[in-house]
Amino acid sequence: MRGVFEASPDAIVVIDADGRIVRANAQCSAVFGHDPDDLLGEPVEVLVPPRLREAHPARRGAFTGGGGARAMGLLQLAAVRADGTEFPAEISLAAVSHDGEPLTCATVRDVTARLALQQESDRVREELLATVSHELRTPLTSIIGYTELLLDLGESQVGPAARRMLAIVERNANRELRLVNDLLDLAFLDDREHMDAEPVDLVEVVRAAVDGARVGARGRGLELSSTLAAGVAPEGARALLVTGDEQRLGQVLDNLLSNAVKFTAPGGRVLVDCAPREGDLALSVSDTGTGMEAVEVPQIFDRLYRSPRxxxxxxxxxxxxxxxxxxxxxxxxxxxEVDSEPGVGTTVSVLLPARVEPVA
Ligand SMILES: Nc1ncnc2c1ncn2[C@@H]1O[C@H](COP(=O)(O)OP(=O)(O)OP(=O)(O)O)[C@@H](O)[C@H]1O
Ligand SMILES: [Mg+2]
Structure with missing residues (x-):
């Protein structure tokens, strides 16, 4: 047992119920710069940065309290070396007992190097994606732009057959541009850093998205309308506010609307609704389209999933x-939330926490 304790690449300290260090392995000198023997009898707070020391005994109590056997996963915390420098540490805690005395065993790993490596790899990934996206988007934008210019030319310069072909070029180039944008979004969207946290008025988001979808809906012979919560004046005198990224929330609604329009046969209806619901704001898109079987619903959020239909x-x-x-x-x-019935239609609702305005 002692061999495992001393051979560990991580620093290990054993702490008694009063928070005093009763054992410390040799690795404590590499990780903390403390001679392990000097740590014996010291409060474990000597390893905690001064700014966090005061709150530490209470946190410690939360772990050892209630029988002391609470399992804890890996904690990412700050620790401090003997020379006063702080470092990011990964700490795992285990409750052990020795001669009936409850003890806590803390394994501490310095993750400075790992975090630096992670940051560097994130930076390289972002740089690569930014370059690739620029390189992919630029020519596509130019193809689309020139195609539009050609389609604007008169009948004498571009005949009907050429016009039909150009329309196909334009449609496919637009599709490819959307795909490039979607792939980039998937690469970046998982972290909040790339998202604003501003007050966003969902009323405006709904208006813009509905305006954007109008042409597509008309083209498919669908009736598109929106109801905004009762009490919301038509000109947005009262807003439905959430905290977030307006452009991204617009993208959410654009996608839901595009699905509703695509999966509803001509003559059907698409309705957008936005209303408060128990502290949240519910933004929903309903359609009278094909609907989905219940078994299909959990899969539709998977990347690349498309129904066989x-x-x-x-x-x-x-x-x-x-x-x-x-x-x-x-x-x-x-x-x-998704509510769908085959042959009847689908309602997809997005529930966002309503923004609580600070009291002035
Ligand atoms: N309103 C809806 N009615 C019926 N089926 C839907 C609806 N919305 C989504 N689905 C089903 O969920 C699948 C996944 O939707 P998703 O929006 O992720 O992909 P997509 O619309 O097929 O392609 P993309 O959004 O990339 O253009 C769809 O292919 C369809 O089978
Ligand atoms: Mg879609």
Whole structure:
């Protein structure tokens, strides 16, 4: 046992019920710069940065209290060396007992180097993605721009056959641009750092998204409308506020609307609603479309998932939209509910915590 204790690459300290160090292995000198023998009898707080010392005994109590056998996973905490420098540490705690005395065994690993490596690899990944996205987007934007210019030319310069072909080029280039954007989003969306945390008025988000979807809905012969919560004046005199990233929330609604429009046959209806619901704001898109079997619903948020029906009917799409929606909603601390019935329709609701305005 002693061999394991001393051979560990991590510092290990054993602490008694009063928070005093009763054992410390040799590795404590490499990790903390303390001679292990000097640590014996000291309060464990000598290893805690001074700014966190005062609160530490209470946290310690929370671990040892209630029978002392509470399991704890890995903790990411700050620790301090003998020379006063702080370092990020990964700490795992275990409750042990020796001759009936409850003790806590803390294994401490200095993760400075690992975090630095992680940051560096995140930076390289971001740089690569930024470059790749620029390189992919620039030519596509130019293809789309010139195609539009050609389509603007008169009948004498671009005949009907060429016009049909150009329209296909334009449609496919737009599709590819959307795909590039979606892939980049998936690469970045998982961390909150890339998201704003500003007050966002969902009324505005709904208006913009509904305006954007109008042409597509009309093209498919669908009726598109929105009801905003009762009490919200038409010009947004009263806002439905959440905290987040307006552009990303717009993207959520764009994706839900694009699905509703795609999966609803001509003559159907698509309705957007936004209303408070138990401390949350519920943003929902309902359609009278194909609907889904209950077993299918949990899968629709998986990357690249498309229902066999969507594939068979060649409904355009890559199966990325809802996984992007899911990442954005999670990053906002929200959740998604799906209510769908085959042949009847689908309602997808996004619940976001309502913003609580600080009292002036
Ligand atoms: N409103 C809906 N009605 C019926 N099925 C839906 C609806 N929304 C999503 N689905 C099902 O969930 C699948 C995944 O949706 P998702 O938005 O992720 O992908 P997509 O729309 O197929 O492609 P993309 O969004 O990448 O263009 C769809 O292919 C479809 O089978
Ligand atoms: Mg979609």
């Amino acid at each position: 969507a594939v068979r009917d060649q409904v355009p799409g890559a199966g990325l939209g809802l996984s992007i929606v899911d990442s954005i909603v999670r990053a906002h601390g929200g959740r998604i």
